[in-house]
Amino acid sequence: MEQFFAAKTQLLTNLANTMAAMQAQMNNNNNNNNNNNQQQPLPRDKHREFMSHKPLTFSHSPDPLDADYWLKTVEKMLNITQCSNREKVLYASGHLEGPAADWWDAYTTTHANANGITWEEFRTNFRSHHIPSGLMKLKKKEFLDLKQGNMSLTEYRDKFVQLSHYAPEDIADDEQN
Template sequence: MKGCPPVFTHASDPLEVDDWLHDVEKQLNIAQCNELEKVLYASGQLQGAAQDWWDSFQYGLPNDAPVITWREFKDNFRSYHIPDGLVELKQEEFMSLKQGSMSVAEYHDKFAQLSRYAPNDVAEDREKQRRFLKGLYDGLQL
């Protein structure tokens, strides 16, 4: 708790959900939490409508269900709060990203932000570099 974990109630922008999960996971990794602790920690940071979702999610599980893993928590949290179509749009935006009028630093930041939505396309460093270079001005690609 010393890391001042972010609280989540709701998001006007669904992509804020991903940002919250990213921030919480960062804190969990620093604290070296196990799978159960991660779920307990993150669910303890939910309030309001997000807490209602968690209560409903838990209520819908069978009594003899195994302990919820961190992966299950993240996947269900994302699928409830982020529409599938939005993730697909962000993947397409990443795939078609070009430097355009952005500086290289701005392009780099946008590339890093959008690459979160296409992890399979940048899983290997070599592929990530290729995609990054492909979006630069022709003169800069060399």
């Protein structure tokens, strides 16, 4: 019986030592992980950040300016999220539906390097497909012909800012003069 208790005591001692060693190992690993996390922050999940802004989807609209509004809104969210050129194209194109998604699928299928499409190329081709050039010219002309008239100064300023989007080269020229 004495041998039995001695063996049992030895077994419990070994088990306690093993548990203490495992606990020390776990504490050491946690300290290393904490040190690693402090040295190298976890990479940002830009897609999650972009999605947190609840971006609109775009399918089609009878008013072509809705397409322009969608593009401006999504671009603002992409810039806030600090997306790379490629991420901008992927995230924005992922929010196209219906006819707009069909256009994008056809565009990428016929593109020589679909993975190399830049944000500028996406934006330019999206606009040229969804917003008639004649409308863009009319909006630019409306900007160039803008007069305060009966508008208050605030209304005039707001209209100026809204329409200036259609004539960026004229704004740049004006600033350079």
